Amino acid sequence: MTETAPARIWPRLRADRWAVGGATVAALLIVAAAAAPLLTSTDPYTYDLDAVSGSGVPLGTGGGIGADHWLGVEPMTGRDLFAIVLHGARTSLLVGVGATLVAVLIGVAVGATAGFAGGWWDALASRTTDVVFGFPALIFMIALSAVAPPEIPRLLIVVLVVGFFGWPPIARVVRAQTITLRHRTFVVAAVALGARPHQVLWRHILPNLLPTVLVFGTMLIPSMIGAEAALSFLGVGVPPPTPSWGRTIGDAVSWVQLDPMYLLVPGTALFAATLSFNLLGDGLRDALDPKLRELRR
Amino acid sequence: MTRVSKRLGGMILVLLIVSFLTYVVLIAAPADPALMSCGRPCTPDRLADARAFMGYDEPLIAQYVSFLTGIFTGRTFGSTAAAVECAAPCLGYSFRLGAPVTELIADRAPVTFSLAIGAAVLWLVLGVAAGTISAVKRGTLLDRAAMTLSVAAVSAPAYLVGLIGLLIFGFTLDMVPVSGYVPLTESPIDWAWHLILPWLVLALISAAVYARLTRTQLLDVLGEDFVRTARAKGLREGVVLRRHGLRNTLVPIVTYFGLDLGSLLGGAVLTERVFSMPGLGSLLIDAFGNADLPVIIGITLFSTAMIVAANAAVDLLHGVLDPRVTHVQKGIFS
Numbered sequence: 036m037t038e039t040a041p042a043r044i045w046p047r048l049r050a051d052r053w054a055v056g057g058a059t060v061a062a063l064l065i066v067a068a069a070a071a072p073l074l075t076s077t078d079p080y081t082y083d084l085d086a087v088s089g090s091g092v093p094l095g096t097g098g099g100i101g102a103d104h105w106l107g108v109e110p111m112t113g114r115d116l117f118a119i120v121l122h123g124a125r126t127s128l129l130v131g132v133g134a135t136l137v138a139v140l141i142g143v144a145v146g147a148t149a150g151f152a153g154g155w156w157d158a159l160a161s162r163t164t165d166v167v168f169g170f171p172a173l174i175f176m177i178a179l180s181a182v183a184p185p186e187i188p189r190l191l192i193v194v195l196v197v198g199f200f201g202w203p204p205i206a207r208v209v210r211a212q213t214i215t216l217r218h219r220t221f222v223v224a225a226v227a228l229g230a231r232p233h234q235v236l237w238r239h240i241l242p243n244l245l246p247t248v249l250v251f252g253t254m255l256i257p258s259m260i261g262a263e264a265a266l267s268f269l270g271v272g273v274p275p276p277t278p279s280w281g282r283t284i285g286d287a288v289s290w291v292q293l294d295p296m297y298l299l300v301p302g303t304a305l306f307a308a309t310l311s312f313n314l315l316g317d318g319l320r321d322a323l324d325p326k327l328r329e330l331r332r
Numbered sequence: 333m334t335r336v337s338k339r340l341g342g343m344i345l346v347l348l349i350v351s352f353l354t355y356v357v358l359i360a361a362p363a364d365p366a367l368m369s370c371g372r373p374c375t376p377d378r379l380a381d382a383r384a385f386m387g388y389d390e391p392l393i394a395q396y397v398s399f400l401t402g403i404f405t406g407r408t409f410g411s412t413a414a415a416v417e418c419a420a421p422c423l424g425y426s427f428r429l430g431a432p433v434t435e436l437i438a439d440r441a442p443v444t445f446s447l448a449i450g451a452a453v454l455w456l457v458l459g460v461a462a463g464t465i466s467a468v469k470r471g472t473l474l475d476r477a478a479m480t481l482s483v484a485a486v487s488a489p490a491y492l493v494g495l496i497g498l499l500i501f502g503f504t505l506d507m508v509p510v511s512g513y514v515p516l517t518e519s520p521i522d523w524a525w526h527l528i529l530p531w532l533v534l535a536l537i538s539a540a541v542y543a544r545l546t547r548t549q550l551l552d553v554l555g556e557d558f559v560r561t562a563r564a565k566g567l568r569e570g571v572v573l574r575r576h577g578l579r580n581t582l583v584p585i586v587t588y589f590g591l592d593l594g595s596l597l598g599g600a601v602l603t604e605r606v607f608s609m610p611g612l613g614s615l616l617i618d619a620f621g622n623a624d625l626p627v628i629i630g631i632t633l634f635s636t637a638m639i640v641a642a643n644a645a646v647d648l649l650h651g652v653l654d655p656r657v658t659h660v661q662k663g664i665f666s
Contacts, residue, residue, distance in 0.1 A: 053483075166346055169591055169643055171635045173598030174616065175354075178632045181620045182358050261489055265602055268491055269613075271620050284492060288606065291495055292503045302492045310487035317483075 044246070047322035054318020060311035068124035079118040079278045083108060098296030106300050109283075110290050116297070120304050123278040127308060130194050130273070131260035137198025138259070139252045142205025147244065149206070150213025151236050161210065164203045172200040176262065177271050189274050197262045205251055212247050216240050250323045254316030257309040264305055280305045335651060343644045350640075351633050355396050358629050359388075385410040386427065399424065423634065424626035426619075433630035436615060441634075443513050443611035448600045450527055451534035452589075459539035460585065463546025464578065470551065478543060485540035490599045494533040494606035501529060511608040530603045537599070538592060545588060549581040583654045590646035593639050 048054055067074060083103075087093050091111040098107030098116070106117040149160035176196045183192040216222055222239050230238070264281030266272030273279040280301040287298035383389045386409060387398060398407060406420035418425045423433040462482075466475045485493075502510035508529045514522040553559065554577055562572045601613030608614075612631055619627035 166350070169594050169639060171594040171597040171639055173595075173601055174632055174635050177601075177616055177620055178354075178358060178628045181623065181628050182625070257487065264489060265491070265598070268489075268602065269605055269617055271617065284495070285605070288495065291499050295499055298495055298499070302496070305492065306488055309489070310484060313483065313487045 044319065044322045048318055051318040051321065053314045054322070057311040057314025057316075057318065060307060061315055064124055064308055064311065065128060067121060068128050071118075071121040071125060075115070075118045075121055077103075077115040077118045079114060079122045080276055082112050082114060087111060092293050093297075098294045098300075100296070107294075107296050109286075110294050110297060116300050119278045119283060120280065120301055123280045123283065123301060124304065124308070126190070126273055126277060126279045127260050127263060127305070130190070130197065130263040131256045131308075131312075133194040134198035134201060134259040134263070135252055135255045137195060138201030138255055139205055139248060141199070142202035143209050143241075143244065143248060145202065146206035146209030147213050147236060147240060150210040151217060151232070151240060157210075160206070164206045164210075167200065168203040168207075170200065173262075173265060176200060176266060177269070180266065180271050189272075190277065193263055193266060193272050197259055197266070201255055201259055201262070205248070205255065208247060208251050209244055212244055213240055216243055246323060250316070250319045253312065253319055257312040257316065260305075260312070261309055280308075336648065339644050339648060343640055347637055347640055350636050351400075352396055354632055354636070355399060355629060356392055358625065358632070359395060360392060386425075423630035426624055426627045428619075428622050428624040429627070433626050436627060437612065437630060437634055440610060440612045440615045442515065443609050444597070444600050444604065444613065446513075446516065446523065446527060447530055447534065447603060447609065447611065448596050450531045451538075451600070451603075452593075452596055454531050455535035455538045455542065456585070456589065458535060459542025460546050460578070460581075462539065462543035464550060464573070466543060466547040467550040467554070468573070470547075475547075479547070482540035482543050485537055488537065489602075490534055490537050491602040491606050493536065494530065494603055497529055497533055498606065513609045513611075530607050530609070533606075534596075534599050534603050538596070541592075542585065542588070545585060546581055549584050550577050553577050553580045583650065586646055586649055586653060590643050593642050593646070597635055597639065 048058075072078075087108065087110060093108045093110055095101055095107075098110075100107045103115075106115075106120065108114060108116055109119060145160050145164065149157040149164075179196045179199075180192055183196070217240070222235060225235050225239050263272055264279070264284070267279040267281030268285040270282070270285055273282060275282065283301040284298060284305065287294075287301070290297050380389070387395060390398070401407070402418065402420070402422035402424070404420055406422045407418050409416040409418065409425055416425055416427075418432045418434075421434055423437065425432050426436060429436065462478055466478045469475050498510055501507045509526050512526055514526050516523045554573075559572060559576050562576050563569075567575075600611065601616065603609075604611040604613040605617070612635070615627065616631045618624070619631070
């Protein structure tokens with residue numbers, strides 16, 4: 036199954052226009068984030084007080100769009116919005132991918148052991164998954180960020196906290212997949228030949244979970260990006276001056292009437308990122324197994 | 333009856349476990365509320381006094397037990413003349429704001445509930461309606477437009493849509509109020525008028541998901557044999573759709589709804605910030621800024637209790653909608 040999965044997925048994915056579009060935009064975003072210092076000579080921290088009026092409103096049309104500032108500037112400080120959004124992509128993608136990794140690790144550990152061991156552990160793990168699934172996650176994220184030790188960098192805290200509430204969907208899918216795999220002939224044969232449980236889990240089950248985990252991991256990235264943006268929007272996520280789309284959108288709340296571009300620029304970036312990863316994830320899932328189409332959660 | 337009582341038992345068990353874990357994790361954290369309120373200069377003696385006054389000098393388990401009993405019997409902080417009374421149901425006392433947490437929550441909860449309940453109604457109605465139309469008119473331009481729009485809506489954060497809505501309908505067209513909250517008891521019309529945009533914003537995003545869900549489920553059901561039989565009997569299409577189609581899509585929709593209540597509350601917190609509404613969300617954010625631990629714990633546990641209770645209700649509704657559920661399915665919080 037491991038050998039054939041990519042061979043099955045690729046042609047189907049390439050035939051899906053929406054997924055290809057999503058993948059393209061996502062790839063562009065990743066490249067732009069990686070090459071941020073090359074794409075703009077201005078950094079997102081330098082003030083440009085000449086670009087804003089005495090009351091802090093950006094001078095010129097569209098929030099100060101011009102040769103110096105391609106997408107305008109931040110009100111009050113005159114920092115370059117293009118640089119902020121570009122460097123914000125780094126934060127978003129870093130947290131998005133980092134939190135997804137945390138969620139996948141927990142999800143696979145919980146789901147695979149539950150599906151493999153069965154019994155009381157399965158009952159406990161599944162029930163816990165269900166409960167965390169229905170949680171008011173955002174409120175718990177805020178509470179946990181509030182009490183996190185100040186020594187740990189905030190960015191790491193955001194990654195951990197966001198990832199910690201993202202694992203239930205992974206655990207569910209992995210558990211179901213593990214139960215199916217457990218009854219497959221090659222697993223039964225391995226057990227019959229005397230393989231220890233951890234060997235079976237490690238050598239036979241986990242490698243076969245890989246395609247599923249990759250697909251559902253990709254589908255998790257946009258929600259993780261969204262969660263970071265939401266926390267930062269509320270002012271409890273990534274602290275200034277680290278650029279973050281969510282925080283800029285949050286700052287834009289009080290400027291929405293005077294300088295709508297300040298909202299629209301980071302908003303478009305966030306929307307593009309979530310949409311592209313969503314389309315790619317949906318496409319991957321459909322390509323992996325068309326029957327999963329509506330099994331999104 | 334046994335189903336209901338089993339459900340309640342499961343609910344209480346989950347609440348106990350979650351509240352214990354939450355309490356221990358949050359209270360054991362390095363942020364020390366006593367240190368914040370001990371004043372300057374904070375001598376070790378005064379700090380110890382403050383800790384004793386707030387009840388933080390006890391072992392964790394004892395603190396949790398006094399917290400729990402406080403919910404039922406109320407509790408008193410400190411024993412001197414400066415003692416603070418916290419009447420039952422006591423969810424703690426904010427020394428920062430000088431008020432019982434229960435009172436603070438009771439003050440703000442109506443805002444959040446008005447927002448969340450109204451949005452949930454709107455989201456179910458809009459979602460099911462759009463999904464039904466899409467399913468009936470499947471393959472047409474309308475169907476494809478609705479489904480494409482729903483993919484986009486799923487990816488748009490509620491607060492972003494809210495801000496753009498605010499920009500268009502609030503500031504530019506000047507059609508709706510741009511911020512604030514008017515209590516229902518004061519003026520129902522103003523209440524709804526201030527909430528209309530927040531409701532729409534919060535509802536639209538989730539309605540998109542429900543439109544897709546309804547469409548798929550309905551198409552599934554409409555392909556079943558009993559629907560063909562109903563049509564063969566000569567029932568009108570509208571009746572087939574309502575009695576046989578929609579009736580059978582309700583259960584999965586209610587299931588998803590139960591799972592989404594948590595994100596509804598999260599969405600309400602974000603929407604409150606956009607429209608500057610004084611709800612639980614802003615109380616929590618302020619508490620975050622002030623490291624006001626009792627308030628943070630109180631809101632976290634209160635919202636969990638609300639979600640668990642709402643889930644139990646949704647789950648019982650399941651049994652009403654589909655008698656088979658009683659035997660087959662277990663609720664997510666039972």
